[in-house]
Amino acid sequence: MKEIVLKLNKAFENRIRLGIMSVLMVNETLDFNSLKELLGATDGNLSSHLSALEKEGLISISKQFVNRKPNTTCAVTAKGRQAFREHLDLLEKLIKSKNK
Amino acid sequence: MDTSEQHLEDLKEIRKMMEKSSRFLSLSGLSGIAAGLVALAGAAIAFFVLGYPHRFFMSGEGYAGGVQMHAETIPALMLDGIVMLIAALGLSFYFTRRRARKNGLSLWDETTRRMLLAIAFPLISGGILCLIMIFQGLIYIVAPLTLVFYGLALIAASQYTVNELKILGISDTVLGLLAGVFPGYGLFFWAAGFGFFHILYGYRMYRKYER
Numbered sequence: 001m002k003e004i005v006l007k008l009n010k011a012f013e014n015r016i017r018l019g020i021m022s023v024l025m026v027n028e029t030l031d032f033n034s035l036k037e038l039l040g041a042t043d044g045n046l047s048s049h050l051s052a053l054e055k056e057g058l059i060s061i062s063k064q065f066v067n068r069k070p071n072t073t074c075a076v077t078a079k080g081r082q083a084f085r086e087h088l089d090l091l092e093k094l095i096k097s098k099n100k
Numbered sequence: 101m102d103t104s105e106q107h108l109e110d111l112k113e114i115r116k117m118m119e120k121s122s123r124f125l126s127l128s129g130l131s132g133i134a135a136g137l138v139a140l141a142g143a144a145i146a147f148f149v150l151g152y153p154h155r156f157f158m159s160g161e162g163y164a165g166g167v168q169m170h171a172e173t174i175p176a177l178m179l180d181g182i183v184m185l186i187a188a189l190g191l192s193f194y195f196t197r198r199r200a201r202k203n204g205l206s207l208w209d210e211t212t213r214r215m216l217l218a219i220a221f222p223l224i225s226g227g228i229l230c231l232i233m234i235f236q237g238l239i240y241i242v243a244p245l246t247l248v249f250y251g252l253a254l255i256a257a258s259q260y261t262v263n264e265l266k267i268l269g270i271s272d273t274v275l276g277l278l279a280g281v282f283p284g285y286g287l288f289f290w291a292a293g294f295g296f297f298h299i300l301y302g303y304r305m306y307r308k309y310e311r
Contacts, residue, residue, distance in 0.1 A: 018110055022117035027210065030121070034210055038121050088114070091107045 005094070009087045011056050016041050016049045021084045024059060024076040032072040050074060058083055124211040124261040126200035129310055131192035132268075132302020138191065139294035142184030143287055150176050174239065199310065215260040222253040243286025247276025247293045262309075268301045 012018055019039045023030060036046050053059045058080030063072050076084070119125070150173050200207040226249025233241050251273030258266035272293045279289035 015110075015113065018114055019117050022114040023121040026118045026122040030210065034121075037206065037209070038117065088111070091111055094107050095111070 008090055009083055011053065011058060012084070012087050014049065016045065017053060020046075020049060020053060020059070020074070021076065021080065024074060025081065025084060029073045029075045032074070035074065053080070056080075120205075122211065122260070124215045126196050126203065126205055126207060127261050127265070127305075128192075128195040128199040129302045129304070129306030129308075130195040130199075132298045132305060134191035134195060134302075135188035136295050136298030136300075136302060138184050138188040139298060140291055140296075142180055143291035143295060146177055146180050146287055150180060174234065178234070211260060215257050218256040218260055219253045222249050222256055226250070226253070240283040240286060241280070243290045244276045244280035247272050247279055247289060249276075250294075251276060262305065264301065264305060264308075268297060271297055 012021060016039055019041075020035065023035060023038055032046070032050075035041075035050075036043065039046065041049075050059065050061060054061050057077060059074050059076050061072060061074050063070060065071065197207050226245060229249070230242050230245050233239075233245065251269045251271070254265050254269030254272065256269075258264075258269060275289055275293045275297070279286055279293075282289070
């Protein structure tokens with residue numbers, strides 16, 4: 001069990017980050033405001049977690065202007081998808097081993 | 101340190117976020133019941149007040165004659181249908197907005213947009229085809245067509261909202277095909293598909309999710 005815990009991806013340790021990844025797994029792209037509303041996070045909090053995930057190469061962020069307003073959209077990268085799947089598998093394993 | 105509890109919570113949260121962000125979950129069962137009652141009222145008006153030409157069709161004198169004879173009731177039937185459609189949409193909107201507010205969800209978001217887009221194509225193309233058929237004088241084909249296209253629209257929408265909508269969609273599609281086999285009885289199929297099926301579905305949904 002110990003070694004599974006060690007393998008857990010540190011990038012997903014936080015609830016908001018888990019939320020971001022979950023939402024992006026099932027939505028091709030999503031804009032900043034929708035994410036904010038879904039997760040109930042503040043602007044600053046959300047953007048710091050987003051840039052942390054981007055730095056790890058798990059999500060991609062693109063900024064455009066729509067009607068002269070800045071519009072940030074996020075999407076999960078192939079690497080992020082893979083990493084999140086592995087993370088879910090590990091969580092599952094952990095729970096199973098505990099229940100035995 | 102019970103980390104397994106925490107992991108279980110994490111998994112639950114992940115599942116919740118995936119559901120919430122990809123499905124429109126505010127659809128109220130009461131919307132279905134209200135739309136069904138409105139449809140039954142509309143069908144009753146067509147039957148008792150406007151004298152929908154079913155008796156003539158049953159006498160077996162052919163559809164062309166029936167259409168000619170009742171040409172003057174067609175605008176009235178169309179008006180009846182349009183008023184009922186607006187009433188049903190208005191009531192559905194009201195109950196769905198009420199449920200969204202109760203659950204603290206916003207009514208207009210990405211999931212709403214996707215669901216409406218999925219509905220729009222089959223529904224609008226079906227509606228236009230029905231209008232074309234009416235102008236061609238093929239009135240009897242309208243009941244089967246509306247049911248089939250509405251059913252297909254619901255099946256498409258069910259991908260983006262509660263899965264039960266698919267059952268209603270399949271039922272209405274099959275009923276529409278049956279209605280095509282029994283021309284002249286369109287109003288009864290129509291009342292069953294838009295009236296009774298909606299009420300049954302709405303009641304089930306209400307019992308399951310809102311009580």
